[in-house]
Amino acid sequence: MTTDLRTLLIILAAALATYATRIGGYVMITRMKTIPPRLERALNAVPGAVLATLVAPAFFDGGWDVKAALIVALLVGLRHAGFGLIIAGWGTAVLIRHFA
Amino acid sequence: MNRTDIWQGARTGAVVAFSTLPFGLLFGAVAVDGGVTPLEATIMSATIFGGASQLVGVQLFGHHVPAWLVVLSVFAVNFRHILYSAAMAPHVQDYTLGQRLLAFFFLTDPQFAESVKRSEETGRVSPIWYLSMAFVIYVVWVAGSALGAVFGKLITDPKAIAMDVLLPVYFLGLVLGFRRRANFLPVVAVSAAASILAMHTVGSPWHVSIGAIAGIIVAALLPEPKGTKAES
Numbered sequence: 240m241t242t243d244l245r246t247l248l249i250i251l252a253a254a255l256a257t258y259a260t261r262i263g264g265y266v267m268i269t270r271m272k273t274i275p276p277r278l279e280r281a282l283n284a285v286p287g288a289v290l291a292t293l294v295a296p297a298f299f300d301g302g303w304d305v306k307a308a309l310i311v312a313l314l315v316g317l318r319h320a321g322f323g324l325i326i327a328g329w330g331t332a333v334l335i336r337h338f339a
Numbered sequence: 340m341n342r343t344d345i346w347q348g349a350r351t352g353a354v355v356a357f358s359t360l361p362f363g364l365l366f367g368a369v370a371v372d373g374g375v376t377p378l379e380a381t382i383m384s385a386t387i388f389g390g391a392s393q394l395v396g397v398q399l400f401g402h403h404v405p406a407w408l409v410v411l412s413v414f415a416v417n418f419r420h421i422l423y424s425a426a427m428a429p430h431v432q433d434y435t436l437g438q439r440l441l442a443f444f445f446l447t448d449p450q451f452a453e454s455v456k457r458s459e460e461t462g463r464v465s466p467i468w469y470l471s472m473a474f475v476i477y478v479v480w481v482a483g484s485a486l487g488a489v490f491g492k493l494i495t496d497p498k499a500i501a502m503d504v505l506l507p508v509y510f511l512g513l514v515l516g517f518r519r520r521a522n523f524l525p526v527v528a529v530s531a532a533a534s535i536l537a538m539h540t541v542g543s544p545w546h547v548s549i550g551a552i553a554g555i556i557v558a559a560l561l562p563e564p565k566g567t568k569a570e571s
């Protein structure tokens with residue numbers, strides 16, 4: 240009634256593809272008998288390396304409101320861990336968009 | 340012991356859920372706006388469970404592109420999770436098969452980042468901690484999408500309340516959480532530069548995987564810096 244079969248099948252295929260990405264790396268790595276130290280260092284770098292790619296283009300291509308928000312968030316984040324950085328960065332963007 | 344793990348996992352999950360709730364709402368609103376029904380939007384959140392890829396998906400639905408292209412695009416946006424699941428291998432060794440299969444379903448960006456942090460702080464990522472965190476994030480994500488789909492018309496101007504800034508700011512916070520890791524600066528700098536370059540040449544969403552792989556190669560090539568504590 241509120242969905243058609245084609246859409247539903249596409250969604251389920253996309254869900255399967257997503258699950259494959261979430262388990263694929265594990266399946267590949269457990270096939271290896273030992274993990275060379277170089278590979279271990281590479282895996283250790285995964286969080287920083289991936290997350291940086293989610294931030295950098297937003298900063299580079301964003302307007303100066305986005306740039307200012309990220310810079311303020313960075314400065315707050317270097318001093319305090321936790322939620323303050325999100326509020327500070329987001330608040331900066333809201334203020335600029337309403338008053339500048 | 341188990342009870343503190345449940346509680347701590349749920350608490351971390353609540354903090355993550357709070358910052359992802361706006362995106363759940365936004366996703367629901369955008370999906371309905373693009374011609375997806377509220378039920379379909381909710382099913383997407385419940386089965387794909389990946390915000391950015393879901394947004395790409397509904398945008399393609401709106402353009403009536405072939406089905407395989409929608410699936411491939413979702414796969415491309417989520418490709419980075421392959422790296423996460425490889426890096427999670429040492430942490431899930433003592434999980435049962437069922438726990439493992441379930442845990443990988445929930446392996447989102449914050450789930451991965453918080454798990455790595457947890458193992459650095461306590462030496463272990465227990466299944467009960469991991470799954471209670473995942474459960475809170477999941478419930479809030481699916482409920483938020485449903486709410487956004489039903490009441491989405493109320494958000495008239497998401498830019499005015501700077502919703503688009505929340506995600507990069509939130510990810511920046513996660514990046515900073517890893518700043519004491521070996522070779523953090525060169526890895527992040529190379530990833531950032533490569534992702535910007537790839538964004539303007541190959542285009543989105545491949546800039547994520549290309550940028551990440553560039554940074555990871557740097558980490559593999561650089562020697563282990565002196566004075567870094569070896570991880571078990």
